[in-house]
Amino acid sequence: MAITRFGHLDDFTQKNNKVGIGTSTPQEKMEVIGGTRSGDLRVAGIATLTSAGGFIEKHIQYVEDQVKIDAGDSGTLSGEVVVGSGLTMTVGTAATSSQGTVDALKVYDMFQPPSGGTNQRPPAKTGAIFYNFDFKTIEFFDGNSWRQVDNTTRRGRGVFGGGFNSPSSPTTNTTLMHVIEISTLGNSEFFGDLVQQRRNPGGRVSDGTRGLILGGYHEPTARDNIEYCTIASGGNFTDFGNLTAAKFAIASNGVSSSTRGVVAGGATPSSTNVIEYVEIQTIGNALDFGDLTAAGHNGQAVNSSTKGLFCGIGPGLNTKISSITISSTGNAVDIGDLTVARYYGAGVSNGVRGVVGGGFIVSPMASNGMGSSLEFVTFASDGNAVFFGDLTEARGKLASAETHTRGVFIGSDSGNPSTSTYTNVMDFINIASTGNAQDFGDATNDDNHQVAGFSDSHGGLGGF
Numbered sequence: 001m002a003i004t005r006f007g008h009l010d011d012f013t014q015k016n017n018k019v020g021i022g023t024s025t026p027q028e029k030m031e032v033i034g035g036t037r038s039g040d041l042r043v044a045g046i047a048t049l050t051s052a053g054g055f056i057e058k059h060i061q062y063v064e065d066q067v068k069i070d071a072g073d074s075g076t077l078s079g080e081v082v083v084g085s086g087l088t089m090t091v092g093t094a095a096t097s098s099q100g101t102v103d104a105l106k107v108y109d110m111f112q113p114p115s116g117g118t119n120q121r122p123p124a125k126t127g128a129i130f131y132n133f134d135f136k137t138i139e140f141f142d143g144n145s146w147r148q149v150d151n152t153t154r155r156g157r158g159v160f161g162g163g164f165n166s167p168s169s170p171t172t173n174t175t176l177m178h179v180i181e182i183s184t185l186g187n188s189e190f191f192g193d194l195v196q197q198r199r200n201p202g203g204r205v206s207d208g209t210r211g212l213i214l215g216g217y218h219e220p221t222a223r224d225n226i227e228y229c230t231i232a233s234g235g236n237f238t239d240f241g242n243l244t245a246a247k248f249a250i251a252s253n254g255v256s257s258s259t260r261g262v263v264a265g266g267a268t269p270s271s272t273n274v275i276e277y278v279e280i281q282t283i284g285n286a287l288d289f290g291d292l293t294a295a296g297h298n299g300q301a302v303n304s305s306t307k308g309l310f311c312g313i314g315p316g317l318n319t320k321i322s323s324i325t326i327s328s329t330g331n332a333v334d335i336g337d338l339t340v341a342r343y344y345g346a347g348v349s350n351g352v353r354g355v356v357g358g359g360f361i362v363s364p365m366a367s368n369g370m371g372s373s374l375e376f377v378t379f380a381s382d383g384n385a386v387f388f389g390d391l392t393e394a395r396g397k398l399a400s401a402e403t404h405t406r407g408v409f410i411g412s413d414s415g416n417p418s419t420s421t422y423t424n425v426m427d428f429i430n431i432a433s434t435g436n437a438q439d440f441g442d443a444t445n446d447d448n449h450q451v452a453g454f455s456d457s458h459g460g461l462g463g464f
Contacts, residue, residue, distance in 0.1 A: 113138070121146060154461070156182045157231050158401025159191055159211050160410050160453030163199045164422075173197040173218050178443060179234065180426070182403045182455060187441045188426070192236040195227050202247075203399060203452025204254035204301060204347075205261030206231065207280040208461045211454040212240060214263055214286075217248035222268060226278065226286065231456040241285040244276050249297035252346045252400065252452075255308030256280065257326045257460045264292055264301070264324075264332070265313045271295040273314075275324065275332065290331040293322055302347040302354025303460045304379040309335075311356050311377075311385075317341045321377065321385065326460070335382035339375045346398035348407025349459035350431040353378050355388050355407060359396045370394040374429065374437070389436040392427050399453035407431050408440055413449045422449055431459075 020026030022033035114122065115131035122130070124141035132139050132146075139146045161177030175197050178188035194213060201216030201223070214226045224246035227237040247266035254263045263286075264275040273296070275289040296314015303309065303326065310322045310332060319341045322332035338356070345359025355376045362369020372395070374388040395412035402408065412423040424444075427437035 154208055154403075154457035155232060156403045156455070156457050158182050158408055158410075158453060158455045159229065159231060160188075160203070160399045160401060160451050161191070162194060162197075162201050162213060162216060163411070163451035164449040173199045173216075177229070177237070180401065180408065180441070182401060182406055182408055182428075182457070185428075185439075185441055188443045190444065191234050192229060194237045195239055196223065196225060198223050198248075200248045200250075200397075200450040201452045202250035202254050202263045202266070203454050204252060204458070205256045205263065205278075205280065206454040206456060206458060206461075207256065207258050207261075208456050210280050211456070212261055212278070212280065213237065213452055214254070214261075215243050215247045215250060215266065216452075222246035222248045228280075231454075240283055241278070243286045244274065244288060245272070247272060247297075252300045252398070253297070253310060253313065254454075255301050255303035255310075255324075255326060255460060256454075256458070257303075257305050260326055262289055262308055262324065262326055264310045264322075265296045265299060267297045271297050271314050277329070289329045290324070292332050293320070293334050298343040298359075300342070300345045300347040300356040300359065302349040302356060302377065303458075304349065304351045304354075305460050307379050308460075309354060309377060309379075311338055311347065312342050312345070312359075317343060317360070317362075323382065336377070336384040338385045339387055340371065340373060342371060344396040344398070344413075345371075346400035346409055348400050348402035348409070348429070348431060349379075350402070350404040350407075351379070351459035351461075353431060354459070355429065355431055356385070357388070358391055358394070358398045358409060370396045376434070388434050389429065391437045392425065392439060393423075395423065395425075397450050399451040401453045401455040402431065402459065403455065403457040404459060405430065405432070409437065410443065410453055411449065411451050 015026060018026040018029050020031045023031060113129045113131050115133060117133050126141060126143035128141040130139045158180045159177055163174055175194040177191040177194060179191040180188045198216030198218050202214035205212040210228045211231050212226055212228045216223045224243045226240040226242060228240045229237045245268055247268045250263050250266040253265055254261060259279060260277055261280050262275060262277040266272055273292040273294060275291060276286040277289045278286050292313060294315050299313030300311045301308065306326060308324045308326050312318055312320065319337040320334055321336045321338060323335045324332050340361050342359040342361045345357055347354055347356040353376050355374055357374030359371060360369055361371035372391040372393060374390060375385040376388045377385045391409060397413035399410040400407060407429050409427045412425065424442045426440040426443060428440040429437045
């Protein structure tokens with residue numbers, strides 16, 4: 001039952017030992033003329049209820065203006081609070097929660113986080129989110145600093161090149177680079193030229209904007225220079241810096257995140273165990289990262305945004321899978337094995353799993369022991385690879401490029417210059433599933449021997 005209380009200024013009338021409320025001529029000992037019901041209470045504008053008892057409805061609806069409840073007697077709401085269209089509900093900064101938790105919050109139209117400029121970021125706890133008007137992106141607080149959520153829509157371009165100029169002239173290397181649209185099917189098109197001729201350089205290094213080609217070989221010596229391009233625009237490459245030493249046979253040994261590229265092993269011409277890295281958006285020389293567990297070259301690499309895996313890198317033909325954390329520095333750690341020993345293959349990844357395949361599975365190379373098999377690893381767990389499927393034909397010395405959906409394997413070589421059979425075939429797979437590769441299209445010429453490739457949307461990109 002609702003209670004109505006009267007103050008000392010309310011109009012009470014006493015006459016002839018009778019008390020009247022709302023009348024100056026009471027006829028009974030207590031006479032009330034008219035009445036007050038809580039249902040008749042209507043407040044225009046903003047109402048502040050400092051005390052409420054007994055008549056709060058189970059459902060409170062704000063339909064005309066803002067209503068603010070600061071405190072109240074027996075003012076517990078056990079039903080729904082409905083905010084009318086176009087209105088707002090504000091919870092003060094000093095508000096506290098006592099009992100219970102919110103198990104689910106459903107937003108039907110739009111949820112808008114706190115927002116403002118960089119200088120308006122509030123003091124934050126770990127996990128807080130904020131929309132930054134300066135950067136036009138969602139940010140989250142990781143406990144130390146505000147980090148941007150990756151909001152870039154990537155085109156899905158793959159770029160590859162370098163290599164032998166033609167099968168008839170295996171010591172004449174090329175500067176030609178080609179481009180494909182990975183989400184479609186079709187033949188490659190001309191992209192631009194490298195600064196220097198080379199074959200068997202390092203690839204698979206891209207931050208989504210820039211792509212890098214590292215080292216390589218041009219008779220009679222290895223190269224140490226690094227070149228880069230802007231993937232979206234096409235055109236000729238530009239000098240970036242230098243590796244810690246001249247090396248080649250690192251075509252598929254590269255991994256990269258949204259900021260950093262890492263290459264491992266290679267030949268100088270003797271095999272090396274050196275791992276080195278570059279910050280992709282800077283210009284400069286590579287820095288020492290750490291060491292592989294053994295020297296080797298011509299392996300295959302795949303990566304997520306945090307983890308890089310080097311597969312089948314020395315000594316000799318082996319099944320070893322070694323792991324690094326891309327954002328740090330340090331030595332690689334062996335975590336598992338491939339299903340078959342291979343080198344001169346290639347790898348693609350979507351950030352969840354990496355697929356490697358092709359390459360030579362019988363040594364020496366002159367035996368022409370090429371393989372067609374594909375196998376995959378899952379980044380979240382350390383362990384051995386699992387069979388995936390097969391390429392359309394056995395071949396080695398491959399390049400690769402990928403999106404988070406599709407991986408493309410490019411080029412071929414038998415490994416014996418006197419008997420090599422080159423092809424311009426490109427195969428593709430759907431990374432999230434298993435199964436055999438299918439024909440993607442053809443490279444526009446035969447410059448597909450010992451090439452390197454990268455893409456703007458590989459599995460190392462995303463997050464922040």
